[in-house]
Amino acid sequence: MSSMRLQKFLARAGVASRRHAETMIAEGRVAVNGAIVTEMGTTVEPGRDEVAVDGEPVALPDETATFMLHKPAGYVTTMSDPQGRPTAADLMEAERAAYPGLFPVGRLDADTTGLLLFTTDGALGHGLLHPRRHVEKTYLALVEGALNEYDLARLREGVPLDDGPTLPAGARLLRGAEAKEARRLIGTGEGASGQAARHGGKRGRRALEASGTLVEVVLREGRKRQVRRMLEAVGHPVIALHRQSFGPLDLGDLPRGAARRLTSEEVAALKALAS
Ligand code: URA
Numbered sequence: 001m002s003s004m005r006l007q008k009f010l011a012r013a014g015v016a017s018r019r020h021a022e023t024m025i026a027e028g029r030v031a032v033n034g035a036i037v038t039e040m041g042t043t044v045e046p047g048r049d050e051v052a053v054d055g056e057p058v059a060l061p062d063e064t065a066t067f068m069l070h071k072p073a074g075y076v077t078t079m080s081d082p083q084g085r086p087t088a089a090d091l092m093e094a095e096r097a098a099y100p101g102l103f104p105v106g107r108l109d110a111d112t113t114g115l116l117l118f119t120t121d122g123a124l125g126h127g128l129l130h131p132r133r134h135v136e137k138t139y140l141a142l143v144e145g146a147l148n149e150y151d152l153a154r155l156r157e158g159v160p161l162d163d164g165p166t167l168p169a170g171a172r173l174l175r176g177a178e179a180k181e182a183r184r185l186i187g188t189g190e191g192a193s194g195q196a197a198r199h200g201g202k203r204g205r206r207a208l209e210a211s212g213t214l215v216e217v218v219l220r221e222g223r224k225r226q227v228r229r230m231l232e233a234v235g236h237p238v239i240a241l242h243r244q245s246f247g248p249l250d251l252g253d254l255p256r257g258a259a260r261r262l263t264s265e266e267v268a269a270l271k272a273l274a275s
Contacts, residue, residue, distance in 0.1 A: 004029065005096070006037065010051070013058045016046070029054050050263050057098035059122040065099045066094065066119040066267050069259040070251055073125040077107035077116065086112070091257055092118055105129060106222055114139075114243030115251040117270075124267075126179070127274025134167075134220040135273055138245040140182045141210045144237035147173060157192065159233045159272050162235065163223060167229055170218030179214045186242045187256065212239050247273050 004012075005242050010021035010030070011274035021030075028036050032044055032051045044051055046063045059065065071077070078270035079089045089103060096102050101196065106129050108116050119125045128135050175184045213236065217227050228238045244251050248269045254260055262270070 003043040005040075005044045005046055006051070006169070007040070008031065009046065010053070010058070013051075013060050015053055015058055021149065024053065027273045030248070031055075033202050050261060057094055059098045063099070064119070064121040064124075065102070066117060066121060066262045066270070067087065067095055067102070068246075068249060068251065068254065068262060069116045069118060070256050071108055071116045072112050072256045076110045077104050079103065082200060088116055088118075092259055094263045095259060095261075108234055108243060109225060109228070109241070110242045113256065114250065115246050116243075117246060119218045119251075124274050128270060129222065130274075131221060133273060136170075136245075137219050137243060137247075138170075139214050139217045139223065140186055140217070140239050140244055141217060141227060141231060142183075142186060142240040143215060143231050143238055144212060145236050147213045147215055147234075150224055151236065152215075154234050159230045160224075161226075161229050162234060166223075166226065167219075167221050169220070169230070170216070172216050174214040174216055181242045182214045182216070184239050185251075192227055194204050224228060 001136050006025060007018045007021040010016055010024070011018045015021060017023060022040060024030055025042075026038060028038055030037055030040065032212050033050050034052075046060050047065070051058050069088060069091060071091070075086045075088050077092065079087065081087050085199065090106075092102060095118070102118045103120075103125060105117035105119055105125045108114065117128070119127075127133060135263045152173065155169050158165045158168050215231075215236075219226060219231070223229075227241055231238050249262070249266060
């Protein structure tokens with residue numbers, strides 16, 4: 001969408017008349033990309049610039065938006081939960097107020113942490129999940145016991161599960177600096193420790209965390225609890241699981257529980273994969 005003056009944007013978004021929008025801008029109530037703007041000549045590009053009034057994001061009704069969320073452990077991937085558990089959608093409240101059509105692209109288990117996409121773009125969301133697209137997702141897993149080359153070869157070839165054999169997957173052990181970085185990304189706060197504590201029960205999370213093996217698994221499909229079931233099938237149950245990347249997108253250092261809007265370049269890269 002081409003750029004337009006800020007007061008026109010606010011009027012089209014239904015915030016106020018153009019005249020009243022000018023007053024709101026002059027009063028310092030309007031921010032663009034996090035910075036208060038008081039100049040009347042300011043232009044914005046819908047879909048790229050984030051506009052907020054009194055701290056609340058606003059958007060045009062026909063504007064699509066895509067966000068990545070760093071999902072913490074303990075949140076279910078649904079828009080609402082009949083059992084009242086915390087949901088990933090709860091963490092996206094401000095974004096959903098501006099973009100009511102946001103929905104999660106696929107799901108992560110309640111105990112899994114990491115990159116979860118939300119979009120208002122149905123074609124993009126469904127295209128990314130389509131089994132024929134084979135979008136790569138990279139997971140970091142802390143597992144029980146010591147995985148050996150034979151276990152890794154089985155993961156790479158495909159593992160028989162009760163819903164059929166898996167496609168060949170990427171699987172490699174993480175050692176030294178890579179293992180240290182993976183532990184940092186999985187997190188030892190309420191992320192992995194929470195997962196490990198629930199998993200380990202009386203055995204205690206420290207012993208489990210200390211004894212486990214770190215492995216990177218790259219999937220090109222997305223069945224229910226797939227990484228957990230694959231690792232269980234080769235004899236190494238998952239203690240903690242984290243998704244670090246989705247297609248071309250890496251979670252980077254986005255803090256746990258935080259979301260950020262994708263750039264137009266990132267959205268274009270996803271669209272290329274989804275179509
Ligand atoms: N595989 C799993 O087992 N769990 C997830 O949340 C994602 C992939």
